[in-house]
Amino acid sequence: xxxxxxxxxxxxxxxxxxxxxxxxxxxxxxxxxxxxxxxxxxxxxxxxxxxxxxxxxxxxxxxxxxxxxxxxxxxxxxxxxxxxxxxxxxxxxxxxxxxxxxxxxxxxxxxxxxxxxxxxxxxxxxxxxxxxxxxxxxxxxxxxxxxxxxxxxxxxxxxxxxxxxxxxxxxxxxxxxxxxxxxxxxxxxxxxxxxxxxxxxxxxxxxxxxxxxxxxxxxxxxxxxxxxxxxxxxxxxxxxxxxxxxxxxxxxxxxxxxxxxxxxxxxxxxxxxxxxxxxxxxxxxxxxxxxxxxxxxxxxxxxxxxxxx
Amino acid sequence: xxxxxxxxxxxxxxxxxxxxxxxxxxxxxxxxxxxxxxxxxxxxxxxxxxxxxxxxxxxxxxxxxxxxxxxxxxxxxxxxxxxxxxxxxxxxxxxxxxxxxxxxxxxxxxxxxxxxxxxxxxxxxxxxxxxxxxxxxxxxxxxxxxxxxxxxxxxxxxxxxxxxxxxxxxxxxxxxxxxxxxxxxxxxxxxxxxxxxxxxxxxxxxxxxxxxxxxxxxxxxxxxxxxxxxxxxxxxxxxxxxxxxxxxxxxxxxxxxxxxxxxxxxxxxxxxxxxxxxxxxxxxxxxxxxxxxx
Numbered sequence: 001x002x003x004x005x006x007x008x009x010x011x012x013x014x015x016x017x018x019x020x021x022x023x024x025x026x027x028x029x030x031x032x033x034x035x036x037x038x039x040x041x042x043x044x045x046x047x048x049x050x051x052x053x054x055x056x057x058x059x060x061x062x063x064x065x066x067x068x069x070x071x072x073x074x075x076x077x078x079x080x081x082x083x084x085x086x087x088x089x090x091x092x093x094x095x096x097x098x099x100x101x102x103x104x105x106x107x108x109x110x111x112x113x114x115x116x117x118x119x120x121x122x123x124x125x126x127x128x129x130x131x132x133x134x135x136x137x138x139x140x141x142x143x144x145x146x147x148x149x150x151x152x153x154x155x156x157x158x159x160x161x162x163x164x165x166x167x168x169x170x171x172x173x174x175x176x177x178x179x180x181x182x183x184x185x186x187x188x189x190x191x192x193x194x195x196x197x198x199x200x201x202x203x204x205x206x207x208x209x210x211x212x213x214x215x216x217x218x219x220x221x222x223x224x225x226x227x228x229x230x231x232x233x234x235x236x237x238x239x240x241x242x243x244x245x246x247x248x249x250x251x252x253x254x255x256x257x258x259x260x261x262x263x264x265x266x267x268x269x270x271x272x273x274x275x276x277x278x279x280x281x282x283x284x285x286x287x288x289x290x291x292x293x294x295x296x297x298x299x300x301x302x303x304x305x306x307x308x309x
Numbered sequence: 310x311x312x313x314x315x316x317x318x319x320x321x322x323x324x325x326x327x328x329x330x331x332x333x334x335x336x337x338x339x340x341x342x343x344x345x346x347x348x349x350x351x352x353x354x355x356x357x358x359x360x361x362x363x364x365x366x367x368x369x370x371x372x373x374x375x376x377x378x379x380x381x382x383x384x385x386x387x388x389x390x391x392x393x394x395x396x397x398x399x400x401x402x403x404x405x406x407x408x409x410x411x412x413x414x415x416x417x418x419x420x421x422x423x424x425x426x427x428x429x430x431x432x433x434x435x436x437x438x439x440x441x442x443x444x445x446x447x448x449x450x451x452x453x454x455x456x457x458x459x460x461x462x463x464x465x466x467x468x469x470x471x472x473x474x475x476x477x478x479x480x481x482x483x484x485x486x487x488x489x490x491x492x493x494x495x496x497x498x499x500x501x502x503x504x505x506x507x508x509x510x511x512x513x514x515x516x517x518x519x520x521x522x523x524x525x526x527x528x529x530x531x532x533x534x535x536x537x538x539x540x541x542x543x544x545x546x547x548x549x550x551x552x553x554x555x556x557x558x559x560x561x562x563x564x565x566x567x568x569x570x571x572x573x574x575x576x577x578x579x580x581x582x583x584x585x586x587x588x589x590x591x592x593x594x595x596x597x598x599x600x601x602x603x
Contacts, residue, residue, distance in 0.1 A: 017413045019488035020406040024418050027403030027458045034435070034455060035425040041434025055437065107319045107326070117586055118330040121337065124585040125578060126517040128539045132574040133336045135542075136343055142355035142567065144339060176333060184593045208318070233427070240520070245539065264432050269524075274433055281431020289428045 045282045049274035058275075065279035074263065078280075082259040085243075086235040088171055093182055094224065096175065101186035102212055116187075119180030127241030134173060134246050160248060163256035170257065173246055174239075189223045190216060229299055233292035236284050240265065260284050337582075344368070344571035351567045367568035371576060377529075377537065378576060384449070385534040389515040392453040396511045397504060399458050404466035405496050409478070426460045436524060451525035452533060456514060462507050469503035470496065506591045513592075516581060534577050541570055 014021070040055075045065055047058040069075050100119075104112055122130070137144045138159040146156035159165060197215045206214070238259035247257040260280065267277035335358070343356050347364035354361045371378060406412055407419050429435075435455075445451040473496065481491050497504070522536035532540065 013413050020409060020412045021414060023488060023492060024403045024406035024414075026399045027463070028418060028421060030399065030458045031422055031425055034438070035429060038430035038434035038438050041437055042430050044433060044437075054441075103322050103325070107322050111323050111326070115326040115330050117589065118334055120586065120589055121582065122333060124513075124517075124582060126519060126535045126538075128519050128535045128542075129574055129578040131542065132538070132571065133340055136339045136356050136571070137336065139356065142351055144356045144358070147355040147357065176336070180333070181592075184589075188593050248542070261432075268433055268436060278431065278433040281433055285428055285431055292427055 042278065042282055044275055045279040047275055065275045069276060069280055077255065078258050078260045078263045082238045083235055085170060089174055090231045092175060093178060096179055097182035097186050100183040101190055102216060104187050105190050116184060119183060122177045123181040127245045130173065130177060131245040160250050161252045163253045166247060166253055166256035174242060186220065189220050193219045225299060229295050232295045236288035236291060340571050341575055344568055344575050346568055348568055367572035370569050371572050380530060381532055381534045381537040384531055385516060388452045388533060389512050392456060392515045393508055393512040396457045397508050400463050400466055400507065401504065404463050404470055405492050408467045408470035422460050422463060439525060446525050447528045447531060449531060452521050455521055462510055466503060466507050469500055473499055506594060509588050509591050513585065538574055538577050541573060
């Protein structure tokens with residue numbers, strides 16, 4: 001009886017909310033097809049996928065794909081690369097952007113506009129275009145860096161074959177493309193700080209550095225924390241374009257530039273090991289999901305106001 | 310905030326940013342300089358910021374037979390316009406529904422959509438869905454459909470819409486207007502700034518996308534701009550794609566591939582470098598709202 005009356009009440013609610021439901025329906029259906037339906041396809045991770053036999057017909061292999069992956073050197077390599085690069089991006093990107101934003105706050109509006117616009121420019125380029133820029137610098141024969149080295153009597157370096165330089169190159173390229181953008185976000189955050197704090201501090205005779213340390217940075221913290229959680233939650237997801245186009249997908253460099261996303265792509269499109277590719281993708285999703293939940297949990301413990309949910 | 314500032318510090322900081330800006334701009338200028346160098350000077354002197362020998366021949370080559378470039382522009386413009394319109398409509402419809410606090414399924418709907426940000430099936434199931442089940446390989450739709458609803462833009466949109474005064478909806482409902490009518494006649498016109506911001510994000514994503522092309526497009530006619538640039542990164546492929554040019558009185562050896570590729574990059578990426586910065590303000594506004602409110 002209870003169920004029946006519940007159903008009747010729900011039906012009534014449903015009718016009242018029908019129009020709003022219909023408005024949301026296209027987006028919900030879209031997500032159902034493109035994000036929930038593919039979850040079924042995760043069974044491929046436990047199969048030896050065969051195009052002829054299809055999703056359901058392919059043979060089960062249990063945990064073989066995972067076992068094979070974790071026993072190879074690749075697992076360590078791409079996991080380490082993904083986490084270390086993203087970690088470096090988070091730390092360097094945040095620190096530099098905050099420093100720039102604080103400095104920007106000290107100069108007049110007229111010049112500021114120009115600096116901001118120029119620093120923002122690389123953000124509008126796609127990674128493909130950026131790869132042309134890096135090629136201009138790194139090309140063996142004609143690249144600018146090798147011209148410079150020869151000019152100073154040094155031997156040219158075969159950049160695209162020497163993996164030792166790539167951690168620095170990748171991080172520099174990343175910062176070049178993104179720092180203007182993140183600086184602007186933190187600058188907007190600083191502008192949002194109530195100016196009466198600064199006035200009060202000035203009356204009390206506080207210096208510039210004191211104001212930065214005791215007003216700007218503490219009040220910027222919530223924004224930093226939010227962006228930090230989001231970034232840590234995504235630490236297992238690499239920016240495919242950066243790691244695929246900038247090293248030009250050169251095999252020599254995989255040790256230093258191969259990340260989970262490029263590996264999954266190559267397994268699917270080049271090697272054609274679909275089961276393995278799915279397994280690695282699943283590994284990425286599960287660990288990534290666990291990371292978001294953990295970071296949010298920890299932040300909540302420390303200061304519940306800053307947590308995402 | 311900085312009404313009474315000491316004189317020296319701002320000058321030093323300004324100088325610092327001037328140097329930094331120059332350093333950030335320089336790599337872009339290098340590409341332009343290469344595209345404007347003669348092929349011979351590139352072969353002899355390498356890439357330089359100031360060409361040893363100026364030459365616009367690379368541009369002449371590209372523009373004399375611009376079919377490939379124009380086709381790619383056409384694909385990218387079409388995808389951007391259609392994609393942005395459809396995505397904006399679907400996103401704002403759903404965002405309006407979940408922005409209404411009296412909507413009974415607000416939380417489940419929101420959870421259903423936001424969860425996809427946190428967990429997904431990865432590349433392979435998505436790839437198989439699009440190619441084997443939806444049969445979108447080598448279609449324009451493959452470049453548009455996968456990006457239609459992004460939870461991130463939906464949250465930004467919802468943040469904007471929640472600021473609309475509830476009283477308008479109530480009085481419209483008393484007048485007997487349906488939700489559809491309220492959405493079309495009241496919500497959309499009132500939220501043009503939000504639509505512009507989110508629309509800008511979406512069109513930027515479509516314009517700069519190479520990912521869907523890389524996955525789903527093999528046919529030359531459907532190659533979008535960014536994918537074209539990736540493909541011609543490979544010299545051999547570039548020359549073969551421009552084979553008919555070679556007949557025009559140029560031998561293979563003299564074909565200006567270095568400078569021409571850079572000229573192609575300039576012509577493909579250049580125009581938007583003047584358009585997008587004009588909307589810089591909206592990028593920041595949208596993102597700060599999105600990150601604070603999500």
